Amino acid sequence: MMEQLNEFVHMGGYASYVWSAFGLSVVILMAGFYLPMQKEKSILQKIRKNLERMERSK
Numbered sequence: 001m002m003e004q005l006n007e008f009v010h011m012g013g014y015a016s017y018v019w020s021a022f023g024l025s026v027v028i029l030m031a032g033f034y035l036p037m038q039k040e041k042s043i044l045q046k047i048r049k050n051l052e053r054m055e056r057s058k
Helices: 002-013 015-057
Strands: none
8 A cells, every 4th residue: 555655656757747747737726716816806995995085075
């Protein structure tokens, strides 16, 4: 069992390529979810500020 796990982790000598590609893919996918949410939050805050400013100027 441990030998199979060890073989899997080492990927037949290509572990550095495989795991770095896997890690980079995970980072890119996480950024693809996180960055748009942050942008939306920023846009909504700007809209709220503009609405408050418009309400005060009436």
